[in-house]
Amino acid sequence: MPFQPLQQEPEIQRRWLESGAFRAKRAAELPAGSRTFYMLVMLPYPSGRIHMGHVRNYTLGDVTARFRRMRGDEVMHPLGWDSFGLPAENAAIKHGIHPALWTRRNIEEMKGQIQKMGISYDWDREIASFQDDYYRWNQWLFLQMWERGDVFRAMRTVNWCEELGTVLANEQVVDGKDERTGYPVVQKPLEQYFFRTTKYADELLYCLDGLDWPDNVKTMQRNWIGRSEGARLAFDLEGGSQVEVFTTRLDTLFGVTFMALSTEHPVIEKAAETDPALKAFCDQVAAMSREDRLMSDIKLGHRSAVSAIHPFTGEKVPVFAANYVLMDYGTGAVMGVPAHDERDHAFALKYGLPIPKVIEAESEWDLGVLVNSGEFTGMRSEDAVTAMVAKLQGRAEKTVTYKLKDWGLSRQRYWGTPIPTVHCPACGVVPERPENLPVRLPEDVAFTGHGPSPLTTSASFLDTTCPHCGKPARRETDTMDTFVDSSWYWLRYLDPKNPELPFAKAESDAWMPVDLYVGGIEHATMHLIYARYFYKVLRDLGLASGPEPFQKLICQGMVLKDGSKMSKSRGNIVDPDEVISKYGADALRLFMIFAAPIEKEIDWTGFEGIEGASRFLKRITRMVEEHEVCGDALPGRDQLSPEEKALLIKLNQTIARLTDDLEKRYQFNTVVSGLMELSNAITDLPADAPHRGAVMQHVLDAFVRLMSPVAPHLAEQLWSQLGGPGLCMQAAWPAADPAYLEADEVMVVVQVNGKVRGRVNVPASATEADRRAAALACPEAQAHLAGKEVVKIVVPPGGKLVSLVVK
RNA sequence: GCCGGUGUGGCGAAAUGGCAGACGCGACGGACUCAAAAUCCGUUUCCCCCUAAAGGAGUGUCGGUUCGAGUCCGACCACCGGCACCA
Known part of the structure; x- marks a missing residue:
């Protein structure tokens, strides 16, 4: 079969979904002693379309998730929607469309786009914060925290934005303006709800030491906490x-x-x-x-x-x-x-x-x-x-x-989680009873774009009775900051349909902490401090275990176009869908991984990069195409020709290197260059190699599995062509064969006074003394030894180099 | 001002203290073609040299540690990012 990603990718995606290969196990199903891996990406805001930043983020997560599955880990890899917030409300004002409808449409659209990329999410665990079976748990947690004194009300000078009619967190105010809309912000005293984040200031600070996070993020958090x-x-x-x-x-x-x-x-x-x-x-x-x-x-x-x-x-x-x-x-x-x-x-x-x-x-x-x-x-x-x-x-x-302030969570907006309290003329501010949750957002509201929150216009919402004395009372009309939604969402993925609790402790104990969290650096201080704070509160409520939610964090760099951020206003957006519909998802994924180290920016100057990725995929398709499936057993090492042996050595060295890159170093761009080197080595195998069929079958079989995390669709197709059983994505990650990690003869580099002067070949079995002797006898080195005295000979571990010091 | 990070070919980059520039992009030359596209082969850090061999220089600058430094240490320069009247 030729390389026709546009026809083949959707078909392969269907096979994956039907096979249930993306499904993560529940705690009770996990085999005893299994290794779990929780791969988390920052949940997207459903703005309408995905952009290249999402593509980069999700591809990286998917490569890791797929690699870990093939290694035999139990993998949790979910996605959901951070779906409360201002843009939905603005759309309602501007276009007269209800925020819920706007949000649902956007989610549907973006989910389709993400599925076209072949990301291996367990969609059965999908959540959306605007649904009442999610936000009711925001309310439930709020009540728990109220009980413990982690929530309080106070008059505070707040950052007030007249245009938006709401309060903003310090983190959301940049240069006296709302960081998102640029509207001016003034100081104004107002009675607000607060989470007592300062209570955990010290722990938030010292726990940073144990986290495998980028230095700059840790530093930003330390500065933010400001002890x-x-x-x-x-x-x-x-x-x-x-x-x-x-x-x-x-x-x-x-x-x-x-x-x-x-x-x-x-x-x-x-x-x-x-x-x-x-x-x-x-x-x-x-x-x-x-x-x-x-x-x-x-x-x-x-x-x-x-x-x-x-x-x-x-x-x-x-x-x-x-x-x-x-x-x-x-x-x-x-x-x-x-x-x-x-x-x-x-x-x-x-x-x-x-x-x-x-x-x-x-x-x-x-x-x-x-x-x-x-x-x-x-x-x-x-x-x-x-x-x-x-x-x-x-x-x-x-x-x-500390510079860290308590977290003011009140927002005078409609599209958020209603704060579950009641204003009673007799009893004051009273928390709602947990059994009355969720406090639902009403539908009968008007979106005018000015004046007080639309919630204050809904009689059905406002009129209630006091949970304490039972007399008529008025509901709180403030809603929660949307950062509350994203402060514990990864725990709901673990138990998304639990009707009793936000999540069962057994599930969180089985999967937490998150092994790898990937997202943008822009969340270094807000989301990533709030999430850590919430996790500590959840621990103290007895709901979760462990001090920290995210063990390792990677912040992926931005995708730029001609040196600046892609944005609608600049008109310089490269739409992922267009790229996929021309080159296929695998080519886009491959390019994203290969273009630069993950934490650096990528500049999308033109399509040369993705053309190159596409060329590579075509080349390897041809390679498999030209190979006839061969059932012969791989001959023993002694029977192989030198070229065949060299190829098998390259294969096994590549396996070792890629495994290390993906498992320990989290270095993804070199995974792709490793695959390219190996494919070049495969191409170099002579057509008349004596055991070509068996060697090629062996090498291609491993190659296809190695490429599977990065280019999973084509890997699946080639896997079938090579006669592999089942799905490639469920095949085992190849193991490096120690017998093929070293050649019979190895090259020893000869240095004289620190400069490379020659190279000699010695048998792999050569002792250190043999290597010294060979180095001294090396003709190129001899010229630099003439008339001088060798005062020292150093052979570093591995024996690939001999350093001669002369006087 | 304070804190953190980064400086390597024309470009994206690699090098886990041990052969700097792997891999790719672009460019140039060639093959195939009536021609083009696609594809394939080759060249591609600088200096010396007709060419080659052999040398020499080279990872922001200056110094240090080491048999050996792009990598470790110190000082400086440049750029990027964060914080900033925080007492």
């Missing part, structure tokens, strides 16, 4: 009250010449009540957008009428409201040490404050030895902190702060 060791210290204010500061440099305490408080700090707000000028300053700072505040690093301040008292010297210290102090970090108050902090220094210069030096060090910002610090003078910074905390007797303590 900082220091001390809290309370300053007395004139008139009785106190203000608490957080500092990492308690040792500089004698250098304090002012206090800087956030304009939102209660002490400042109170002072502003009787101080119009201070009030005006605070209003001016509040009016600045977050962007402007960050853009200008000009330190602005306004002196209040309040003074603090230095705990050691008893001196009066002026209290300022300052624009550079953030209310949501530390305590919202800073002790100003102009001599040893860059920002305080700039501030003091501007407002004419004294700048006394209290640390002697290489640079004024470094730790060092204390000077002008009373009884602490002469101590090292580290020791001074401990001594001062002791001396301050309860007024100060060592403490740790």
Whole structure:
């Protein structure tokens, strides 16, 4: 059969689906002692069409899943849909189509596209977060967390987007704009639901050490969590009250010449009540957008009428409201040490404050030895902190702060999981009873595109009774951030139809942790921190085991076109469907794997790359085509011609290398070049080789299995042609035969003073002494040895090289 | 500013301390063809050289460790990414 992927691929996909070869076993079905492999890709948002980024991601996952199956592992390889979120709601506003309908159509479309790629997903485990048998478990988990105190309500200044009418997480705000739509974001106080992520800040930080994740992702998470060791210290204010500061440099305490408080700090707000000028300053700072505040690093301040008292010297210290102090970090108050902090220094210069030096060090910002610090003078910074905390007797303590914030999950949108609480005039905010779940999204809502959430227009949704007192009450109209959906979805795949629980522990114990997780780097801080947080909560709820959900993470690089991201607005999209309908899925898969190492970007400059992939597939089809199926037994090593032997050695070396690349190194592009090298070696076997039929049958049989993870359709076709039993995808991965890993004769490289000067052939059985002798006798090396003394001979393990050192 | 990563032919890249440039793309030359496409064969880091043999240089720069460094260590340069008034 010739290479006709467009005809053959759909037929082969049908055989796979009918055979159930993609199905993953349930925990109870797993044979005792079986190795499991959970291959997970980040679930897609059903935007309408798949793009090259999906193709790259899913191909990589599929290569691994198929390889592991052939190796004999039990493989879990599912896919689902992250199907709540703003685009569906926008489509409803723009085109008058209900979000559910829009979402269903998109899923159907994209699923068809993904199936055309021949990705081996167990579709029986498919889930979609917009379906109530998924999101009811978001609600159930929310109630569990409420019970444990992992959910709380609080007034917080939030990132408010007027255009969208909703709150955004810090992670979703970039440069004062919504990272997705670019709409401006302002600060506004609002009562919100929060997950207490800060409770796990320390564990989220130290567990990173044990993960096999890319360095940059771990670093981004560490920065995001932002652990900082220091001390809290309370300053007395004139008139009785106190203000608490957080500092990492308690040792500089004698250098304090002012206090800087956030304009939102209660002490400042109170002072502003009787101080119009201070009030005006605070209003001016509040009016600045977050962007402007960050853009200008000009330190602005306004002196209040309040003074603090230095705990050691008893001196009066002026209290300022300052624009550079953030209310949501530390305590919202800073002790100003102009001599040893860059920002305080700039501030003091501007407002004419004294700048006394209290640390002697290489640079004024470094730790060092204390000077002008009373009884602490002469101590090292580290020791001074401990001594001062002791001396301050309860007024100060060592403490740790984090940049990580609690996760605000309220969204004033329709297309999300309804938060399962009720507002009762008598009982306040009351959680819904678990037996009343799911709280379903109502259908009778209007999508106008402006004003409050559509949920607030549905009487059938709003009117309810209080789960506590039974009197009439109003449902919560906030929905959950869609990141909740993606924070535990991989566990629902393991038990997608469970009506009692989000998933059975037996299933998660059988499959978790995920062995390989593949997705885009853009999820380094948001999704990948939330998911880790949720898993820790689930563990503490007794629902899952183990500290971390994703053991190994790979972030695949983007697919670019002419140096920039493919996007509709740029009009530079290469549609995967078009490529498949011209070259077939295997050619596209092969190209994606081969083009570059997986974590690097691929630039789709033109179709040359995929032409090359297609050429390779045609060549190997021809190779099998020209071979006649041969039932002869493979002769023993001694009977083979040198060329035949060389080919078998190449085959077995390739098997060893590919196995290593796929199993341990997760290096995929060299898998393809290994296949190409082997195919070149097969082509080089002379037509008149004495045992050509048997050797070719043996080599092609293995070759087809080796290529199966990358180009599974063609492998399946060639497997049939070669007379292989059953499906190639269910055949065993070839094992390297140790007898064929080394040739009879091996080449030894001869170095003289570190430079390659010659090569000699020795029998594989040659001892180290033989190899030394052969190297010394090597004619090319002789020329460089003449008249000199050999002072040292090094033969590294493996004996493929002899290094001669001469004087 | 802080943190992380990356620098190798015309291009994508390989080299798991041991022959730098495997494999592929492109280009050039040739075969087949009336011609083209497709396919097949060959050449393709630089210098010296008619050519070859034989040399020499070469993995961002400078230094170090080592019999041996693209790989390990130190400093620097360039680029990419993340964070950033975080007290």
